[in-house]
Amino acid sequence: AESTPEEFLSILQVLRDRGALVDTFTKKRIHRKQLPITADDTLLVVGDHDTMTKAFQMLGVPFEKETSVSGGGVDKLKRKKRILSRDILPSDCYPPPLQKYMGRSFYETTQTMLLEEVKMKGGLRMFVKPKNEVKKFTGRVITTLYDVQSLPSDTYLYVCDCVHFMSEFRFFVQSGCVIGIQCYKGDPCLQSKLNMVIIKKAIDDLESSPYKTAAYALDFGLVSHTYKSEDSVTTDYKDVDSLFDTLLVEWNDAYSLGSYGFSSQHYTDMLIARWQEVARHVQHISQQN
Template sequence: MIKRAYIHEYGNNKLEPEHKEVIEVLKARGIQYELFTNKKLSRNQLIIDNETFVVGDNPTIATVLKRIGFHFINDSYPKSLEKYLGRQIWETTIRKLLSQTSFKEVPSLFVKPKSKAKIFTGFIINSDYDLFQLESFSKETDLYCSTVVNWLSEYRVFVNNSEIVGVKLYAGDETLKLDLTIVQKAINDFENSPGKTAAYGMDFGVLDSGQTTLIEWNDGFSLGSYGLDKEIYTDLLIARWEEILKITSTNKCISKNEQNKD
């Protein structure tokens, strides 16, 4: 059970808007919280136990997960959801992509970072100039590439403990609704897969063909709320965080038992 929390701030009490709402919920529930900066995190000054909840943006939480020994592989396109993508998606690196397009006509494709999920925002490559934007990053940066499609509306579907707890439009035409039958089928497939997690967000869009397709899957430990009810949003974050703490605690016990056997 969560009894205390750390909330990430960028300095001078500057927080993400949804994290301010998380604080409101925690205060109403009588849960103590403390703000922390990246400097405090880098100095290893956060004391995290099985009753401590940590809230932050994606790069910050990635660092926290590493500190507590949680092995996380970013996978925006789980195998169980491949049939809902409606487009080709493949993995490469900046080095390989630049090499493949050298002295050739630049293909139209969408790129986004894989391992370091938020080092840049995904964008469409149509020209040498677009490719040049990748030059400032390490050539070994893992990428997702995909064929270009045209989404007319984009939604985040929030799932907590196998149930849809919210659907929020974040881009496009709000009159174009998702086919929730397809969404539910995707959730069912993910829930029955080895990669299932306690809480997450699935981004779906409506294509210009009218088809509902998966944009990407997002883990629940660091997730934009897009205006989701603050109580529901906080419960979702906590559900995933408690699952992570349980996994790390179990792994540490296993490791300790193996050491004792030796």
């Protein structure tokens, strides 16, 4: 989930209370490049995912070329498209250091390849979401050929085992430390059942990898201990002393995520920290050139 208008208003109030000079703008202005956005870490832009993508372009985040899907499988890709550098703006919702905490099998594919798989198997029940273009569509369960045909044909997909999360919690992380936890689905009283040892280990693994950022959110969910995945990637998530397993739902970058009632003060601090990190990256690249 992205930030909502109410969250934008709360950030606006926090910044004004701190004495910051704040102005609002329309999407039209940023799409027309009418805002003075530069690689200045004293500046901050706040908006939805599309707005922030435009802001990062204006900030000077470099583009890289990615081979995109073009009417075939992974081995038949033809077209190149420009995307914002993933060294600065990682977009994989299942970054490699965290994949062992998912507790379910998954694989990368394309719509064309998935269509062939469904035709061959006569149907399947799987959860599908975009791999990198995270706002391309909302993750969903697919069961029919029509479901697959409704997916975009020009992006990579993650296909995962379906898992019933009894409750889901967002962990807000800044500088490697958890600064808040919010339940966004299910029973918040189940928070005490989360295996914090597993969650801390996941954060430590991410923080010691090239995929870490200054601020981000990790979503974890509780699954009944009776859940079994036929092809689980790992058993690291197993908690033999609990009725539940603590599994990773996904990773989200801090610059555009829902707060679910999290402290507006800390939420604003996360946005500032992430913007400053991106601005410093751009400054460093400019100095090298």
